[in-house]
Amino acid sequence: xxxxxxxxxxxxxxxRAAIGKVIGTRSSFPISASDIRKWAIAVYFPESPPxxxxxxxxxxxxxxxxxxFNPFAWAAPGKKPKKPDVSAGFLENQLGIKPPDTKTILxxxxxxxxxxxxxxxxxxxxxNRLDNYTEKQGKRGTLLFSSMKDExxxxxxxxxxxxxxxxxxx
Amino acid sequence: MDLSIGTxxxxxxxxxxxxxxxxxxxxxxxxxxxxxxxxxxxKSGMPGAFGMGNxxxxxxxxxxxxxxxxxxxxxxxxxxxxxxxxxxTTVSAKGRISAVEDVEGGKLVxxxxxxxxxxxxxxxxxxxxxxxxx
Numbered sequence: 426x427x428x429x430x431x432x433x434x435x436x437x438x439x440x441r442a443a444i445g446k447v448i449g450t451r452s453s454f455p456i457s458a459s460d461i462r463k464w465a466i467a468v469y470f471p472e473s474p475p476x477x478x479x480x481x482x483x484x485x486x487x488x489x490x491x492x493x494f495n496p497f498a499w500a501a502p503g504k505k506p507k508k509p510d511v512s513a514g515f516l517e518n519q520l521g522i523k524p525p526d527t528k529t530i531l532x533x534x535x536x537x538x539x540x541x542x543x544x545x546x547x548x549x550x551x552x553n554r555l556d557n558y559t560e561k562q563g564k565r566g567t568l569l570f571s572s573m574k575d576e577x578x579x580x581x582x583x584x585x586x587x588x589x590x591x592x593x594x595x
Numbered sequence: 596m597d598l599s600i601g602t603x604x605x606x607x608x609x610x611x612x613x614x615x616x617x618x619x620x621x622x623x624x625x626x627x628x629x630x631x632x633x634x635x636x637x638k639s640g641m642p643g644a645f646g647m648g649n650x651x652x653x654x655x656x657x658x659x660x661x662x663x664x665x666x667x668x669x670x671x672x673x674x675x676x677x678x679x680x681x682x683x684t685t686v687s688a689k690g691r692i693s694a695v696e697d698v699e700g701g702k703l704v705x706x707x708x709x710x711x712x713x714x715x716x717x718x719x720x721x722x723x724x725x726x727x728x729x
Contacts, residue, residue, distance in 0.1 A: 460622075467618035468653035470609075475660070492669050493649070493656050498624045532648065534675035539668075 435525035435569040435594070436558045440517065446555050448519050448573060451504070453496035453549040458482030461490045461545060468493075487545035492586075496549045513594055516571055520555065525569060525594065533570060533591030540584035548580045556589060569594040596727070598704060604690040607658040611646055612682050619650045633682070646680030651710045651719040654688040658708070659723055662690070666728045670703070674721035685713040690723070701729040 458481075465478035468491065473479070482488040490496075497504075514524025543549065556572040571592050577585040609615060613631065620626050625647055628635035633643035652674050659669055680686055687710065694705040708721040 464622045467615075467622045468650065469657060470615055470618050477665075491653070491656060491660070492672070493653055495623060498622060532676050534673065535652070536671075536673040538671055 432560075432562050433567045434560060435527060435567060436560065437523065437525070439522045440525065440558055443517075443520050443522055443555055444557055446520060448516070448553045448555055450550065450552045451497060451501055452551075453501050453547075456490060456494075456496050456543060456545055456547050456549070458488050458545045460496070461488045461494065464494050465491055482545050484546075490543040490545075492539055492542070494543055496543065496547075497551065516555070516573070516592070527569060527594035529595050531593040531595075533593040535591075536589045538587045540586060541579065543579070543585055547585075549577050549585060550579075551575055551577045563595070565595055567595065598692060598695050598702065598727075600692055600694065602692045604658055604662045604692075604706070607654055607661060607688040609654065609686050611680055611684055611686050613644065615650065616644070616646050619647055619653070623647070623649065625649075636682075641679060641681065643682050645682065646686075648676045648679075648719070651676065651680065651686070651688075652721075654686060654710055655690075655708045655719070655721055655723070658688040658690055659706070659725060663725050663727060668726045668728075669723060670726050671724040672721065673723075674708075674719050676719050677717045680710075680712065680718055681716075686710055686718065687712075693722075698726070700726065702727045 462479050465474035477489055478491060480486065480488060510518055512518070513527045513530045517524035553573055553575040556574040559570045561568045561570065571594065573590050575588045575590070579585055616630050620630060629639045630644060630647055636644040655674065656669070689711065690706045690708045692704055693707050696703045704725045704727060706723045706725065708723055710718040712718060
């Protein structure tokens with residue numbers, strides 16, 4: 426364990442100033458019944474998913490999406506195909522600031538609060554913010570914890586879900 | 596439904612491999628070589644191709660949905676990934692009731708969740724809260 430007063434810090438003034446800033450916003454196309462059916466078939470494979478995910482759908486009986494359904498996975502308005510940034514500096518690259526000098530990135534987990542369900546026909550808007558930077562001392566030196574909060578709402582402004590994702594860098 | 600503390604949910608079990616992962620890649624647009632190709636998996640330090648972390652999350656959600664039925668609503672969920680899902684292993688998503696609280700509209704059930712493979716490797720751990728309507 427390093428002495429906290431002499432331990433290396435990855436958090437620059439520029440990074441500290443970016444806390445709370447919006448990383449990006451995006452809106453989905455209307456969720457289709459076919460999207461919901463395919464998602465459910467994939468995650469329940471090889472068994473059939475519950476009927477509520479595979480029914481006829483339509484305006485009179487719109488399908489409900491599984492809670493973890495992702496309406497942004499494929500096409501979204503304005504989304505252009507590109508290689509995902511999987512570098513250790515992916516977060517700061519999106520914010521347009523200098524990334525910390527870290528080499529390794531680990532997934533620190535995800536915490537979700539669910540609101541109203543996603544339904545066929547819904548348009549989901551997401552706002553992703555830099556929530557915080559914190560540090561801890563570990564056996565391999567300073568660990569940088571970076572959390573992002575992604576809030577999804579539907580076309581009526583109702584909260585669909587809030588996701589806090591954390592990455593650990595060293 | 597038995598809501599005693601410590602009660603385990605009926606597990607959600609899947610044989611895992613490319614058939615599951617390719618379907619999930621198709622709905623998530625997650626065509627990453629180490630999920631599809633043994634040589635790419637080896638380059639990532641694994642014995643071969645390995646599954647997506649988000650599919651472990653879906654298996655935990657399936658576990659909850661199968662247990663709670665249409666009277667339940669998942670209000671909170673968390674997951675931390677521990678180990679990768681190796682090819683041709685059996686993955687079981689499991690859960691155990693840790694607390695039950697009377698709230699407006701029903702009972703709020705807290706659960707500990709995890710996925711493990713048939714080699715006793717813990718793949719992911721998590722928690723959830725489920726509101727069961729009165």
